[in-house]
Amino acid sequence: MTTVTPEVLADLAPNGCLRAAINYGNPILAKRDPVTQAPTGVSVDMARQLASRLGAPVDFVTYDAAGKVVEGLQRNEWDVAFVARDPVRGKGIEQTFPYVIIEGAYLVREDSPIRSNEEVDQTGRIVVVGKGSAYDLFLTREITSATIVRSPTSPSVVNMMLAEGHDVAAGVKQQLQADVRRVPGLRMLDGRFMVIEQAMGTPKGREAGADFVKKFLYSMIESGFIASAIEAHGAGGALVASLPSGHGA
Structure with a gap:
């Protein structure tokens, strides 16, 4: 397992917790629980797992559209996000390889x-x-x-x-x-x-955190965690992406 260094924590939990951007605009991967109104879904499970790896609490920062997630980056509202890969977003967000298609x-x-x-x-x-x-x-x-x-x-x-x-x-x-x-x-x-390639993202310039997230994501695909989360949440139509080379944890 990848070591959680002080540099990684400074990049991914600079305020003492992992601030995870959750986009309700993509209901395949995230939605509100109808009873508690708390965020639930594949990306929510992944954020919790990442926070556990870091040994930090998670704070969900929710948005109702992907564009608003990108706007939130300008206000320094989150440390990790779940967004589709796109060259426009790639200008400000360090994007991983895809985990869901x-x-x-x-x-x-x-x-x-x-x-x-x-x-x-x-x-x-x-x-x-x-x-x-x-x-x-x-x-x-x-x-x-x-x-x-x-x-x-x-x-x-x-x-x-x-x-x-x-x-x-x-x-x-x-x-x-x-x-x-x-x-x-x-x-x-x-x-x-x-075809939308759903990926994770971190703010540009946080190299240690970005590398940690890529290795974390590789392990999530390899272990079957994402496939299990898709099944558990009934996220029909979401397909687990193939494993890339060179990012193993």
Whole structure:
């Protein structure tokens, strides 16, 4: 097991506890307990396990959107986060290799003329996406003809699409499937438009902490901890990423 040095503690628990950013905007990995309102989910279990390795308490810093997690970094609100890999986020966050793979998909109204993913990016069409989400960052780079509008959070994408009469909702496949069950008259487009690589992240410049987190994450995949957490929380659609080389604990 990797040694917890004073440098590691200074990077990951500078205030005496591990401040873990938890994003409720990705309900596959984190949500509120319906009874206690406390955070629960795969990323919550991982944060607790990391804090245990450090011998420090954990303080959950919760957000309702991935973009707000990134904003929280500017205010020095957290020491470790669970966010999708993206080059824009990589400017301020030292990102690990992925530990979970999640699909991004499109949703439309049942009577929409759009029948495939390839038909989405056309002039005059409006795509709704959660502000600052991995889908927002990806589509901002990839969409050339359609217009992107942004809802405050990923779970509110479909409601905004319906309320404002837009054409397409983009987001976590499982979240959109739940919306199809929740709201009559909607359908998913077949396939996926992207694959999200969910990773852990630490603020740039904390090298000892970043190295410790990478080795910790490797052990979480190798031991089967993440697979067990996915099963325990019923996180359907989340697939454990393959182990990378060179990061063993």
